[in-house]
Amino acid sequence: MQMDSRRRPPKSSRTTSSNDGGPLHLHHKQLAPSVDDRSLSPTPKASDALPLPLYLTNAIFFTLFFSVAYYLLHRWRDKIRNSTPLHVVTFAEIAAIVSLMASFIYLLGFFGIDFVQSFITRPSHDAWDLEDTANPNYLINEDHRLVTCPPPANTPPIPKIPNPEPIITPLASVEDEEIVKSVTDGTLPSYSLESKLGDCKRAAVIRREALQRITGRSLEGLPIEGFDYDSVLGQCCEMPVGYVQIPVGIAGPLLLNGMEYMVPMATTEGCLVASTNRGCKAMYASGGATSVLLADGMTRAPVVRFETAKRASELKLFLEEPDNFDTLSIVFNRSSRFARLQGIKCSMAGKNLYMRFKCSTGDAMGMNMVSKGVQNVLDFLQSDFHDMEVIGISGNFCSDKKPAAVNWIEGRGKSVVCEAIIKEEIVKKVLKTSVASLVELNMLKNLAGSAVAGALGGFNAHASNIVSAVFIATGQDPAQNIESSHCITMMEAVNNGKDLHVSVTMPSIEVGTVGGGTQLASQSACLNLLGVKGASKESPGSNSRLLASIVAGSVLAGELSLMAAIAQGQLVKSHMKYNRSSRDISKAASS
Numbered sequence: 394m395q396m397d398s399r400r401r402p403p404k405s406s407r408t409t410s411s412n413d414g415g416p417l418h419l420h421h422k423q424l425a426p427s428v429d430d431r432s433l434s435p436t437p438k439a440s441d442a443l444p445l446p447l448y449l450t451n452a453i454f455f456t457l458f459f460s461v462a463y464y465l466l467h468r469w470r471d472k473i474r475n476s477t478p479l480h481v482v483t484f485a486e487i488a489a490i491v492s493l494m495a496s497f498i499y500l501l502g503f504f505g506i507d508f509v510q511s512f513i514t515r516p517s518h519d520a521w522d523l524e525d526t527a528n529p530n531y532l533i534n535e536d537h538r539l540v541t542c543p544p545p546a547n548t549p550p551i552p553k554i555p556n557p558e559p560i561i562t563p564l565a566s567v568e569d570e571e572i573v574k575s576v577t578d579g580t581l582p583s584y585s586l587e588s589k590l591g592d593c594k595r596a597a598v599i600r601r602e603a604l605q606r607i608t609g610r611s612l613e614g615l616p617i618e619g620f621d622y623d624s625v626l627g628q629c630c631e632m633p634v635g636y637v638q639i640p641v642g643i644a645g646p647l648l649l650n651g652m653e654y655m656v657p658m659a660t661t662e663g664c665l666v667a668s669t670n671r672g673c674k675a676m677y678a679s680g681g682a683t684s685v686l687l688a689d690g691m692t693r694a695p696v697v698r699f700e701t702a703k704r705a706s707e708l709k710l711f712l713e714e715p716d717n718f719d720t721l722s723i724v725f726n727r728s729s730r731f732a733r734l735q736g737i738k739c740s741m742a743g744k745n746l747y748m749r750f751k752c753s754t755g756d757a758m759g760m761n762m763v764s765k766g767v768q769n770v771l772d773f774l775q776s777d778f779h780d781m782e783v784i785g786i787s788g789n790f791c792s793d794k795k796p797a798a799v800n801w802i803e804g805r806g807k808s809v810v811c812e813a814i815i816k817e818e819i820v821k822k823v824l825k826t827s828v829a830s831l832v833e834l835n836m837l838k839n840l841a842g843s844a845v846a847g848a849l850g851g852f853n854a855h856a857s858n859i860v861s862a863v864f865i866a867t868g869q870d871p872a873q874n875i876e877s878s879h880c881i882t883m884m885e886a887v888n889n890g891k892d893l894h895v896s897v898t899m900p901s902i903e904v905g906t907v908g909g910g911t912q913l914a915s916q917s918a919c920l921n922l923l924g925v926k927g928a929s930k931e932s933p934g935s936n937s938r939l940l941a942s943i944v945a946g947s948v949l950a951g952e953l954s955l956m957a958a959i960a961q962g963q964l965v966k967s968h969m970k971y972n973r974s975s976r977d978i979s980k981a982a983s984s
């Protein structure tokens with residue numbers, strides 16, 4: 394982003410010293426001059442009109458304005474009384490008019506409407522606006538504007554960081570060196586490197602070097618070698634400069650529905666894999682877990698507006714009329730051979746209508762697929778509802794990547810329940826606690842405690858830990874961990890109070906085995922380990938449904954183990970053992 398802001402050559406002739414941070418800061422000043430800038434600026438101001446103190450200048454111009462205005466009004470009244478034509482003016486009257494105008498301009502400047510200043514600064518603002526709309530990356534540049542507003546008056550001054558020495562790493566060729574220079578001096582946009590060079594790896598190397606030189610910060614430690622940059626182009630990541638390494642650990646075997654799975658978990662949280670592994674062990678020794686898929690449908694909810702609430706309600710009734718479903722689903726399903734409309738749920742806010750479309754999406758997580766189907770239906774509806782104004786293809790009633798009761802209650806993606814009965818001796822031997830302690834803790838922590846906290850779908854110990862780790866390992870969208878981690882964990886003593894019945898109910902697990910990050914080499918290897926790589930040929934959708942069940946099974950293992958650790962008072966002890974290495978972290982300063 395910083396490189397983008399440097400791309401634009403400065404329009405103003407104003408100069409900055411090198412410790413201003415170079416062109417980047419110049420850009421900030423052009424958009425919104427700071428208080429400091431104004432005091433340093435040579436731009437003329439209204440108060441500079443007389444070489445006198447500000448209060449005297451003000452007094453003179455105020456007096457002049459009102460006395461001249463009073464004089465001219467009197468002259469005007471006399472002329473009307475004496476029937477003298479208004480355009481016949483004396484020299485004194487001309488002088489009065491000129492004085493009135495001068496003092497008026499001064500007063501405008503005093504009240505902040507400084508003509509001189511606004512004329513000087515306006516052209517550069519207009520130039521930026523024009524460039525922004527012409528530039529395909531204007532959204533990114535909009536962000537710059539947001540973060541570059543001048544600070545409020547009472548904000549303490551930000552200490553100036555000395556400009557670091559640029560880091561220069563020699564490049565493979567003189568030509569590459571030239572390209573890096575073009576990026577750093579702003580003549581070649583960083584985002585265009587891939588299309589200009591036709592070589593994604595080379596583009597990433599050059600961008601990374603330019604970034605280091607611009608920021609003066611080293612990227613040593615962020616690997617660049619050993620990654621297929623072609624595989625992310627136009628699909629997974631823009632403007633790459635390397636990749637982050639996350640270790641993948643294995644928990645399992647997870648015995649689920651009679652099958653064994655070794656579960657890959659990408660995490661940097663010590664204890665997490667070990668703990669999930671212990672849960673898997675307890676489940677395995679007790680005969681494994683059983684899962685049931687309750688629902689499978691991705692949602693998208695556009696928002697449309699009408700002139701009246703009555704008209705909006707007419708569309709609601711039309712969409713909810715069972716006789717219309719067949720027509721609507723034919724239109725919707727044209728989007729893909731895997732998209733199958735399941736239903737439309739509507740909600741209104743005044744004259745605005747929110748339509749939550751739900752459809753199955755095969756092995757894809759399905760956001761693209763459902764969005765295309767929704768667009769088909771909106772186009773179709775427009776012919777009968779001409780007055781329908783489409784405000785947005787997503788109106789947040791979907792609800793994607795935000796905590797929302799609609800997902801918790803209605804479900805989104807895959808809704809799964811998973812259960813196991815853990816034998817009394819396994820609770821003692823493997824989990825080192827008792828059934829009664831677990832049941833009591835679950836009631837007071839996961840149910841009552843979460844109610845006290847006003848939780849929304851968070852009636853569990855740490856479902857999101859397992860969901861995130863499996864999501865990252867298998868190329869899911871990590872942002873969807875928000876709703877995918879909705880989970881209620883139940884624990885109950887069964888078999889005359891001897892054994893433990895434990896279950897997790899997760900209404901909105903959003904996963905896919907095709908599309909997005911799932912096709913990248915590492916992520917696809919993890920899917921392969923689970924036997925759910927890519928699209929299922931025999932039964933489209935079965936791979937992604939199985940993945941959702943594995944996620945729920947792993948969450949069940951994680952819940953068991955963490956709850957046991959808390960019940961037994963082991964949590965802090967084990968974290969100190971696995972989470973804290975003895976390395977001296979004070980050495981890890983930024984460079």
Ligand code: ADP
Nearest residue numbers: 731755756757758759760761762908909928933
């Ligand atoms: P998403 O909708 O999750 O964003 P994409 O649209 O990126 O996913 O990827 C889905 C693509 O994969 C579609 O073009 C679809 O036709 C194709 N595809 C192939 N096999 C399957 C399958 N079994 N299930 C779903 N999609 C499949």
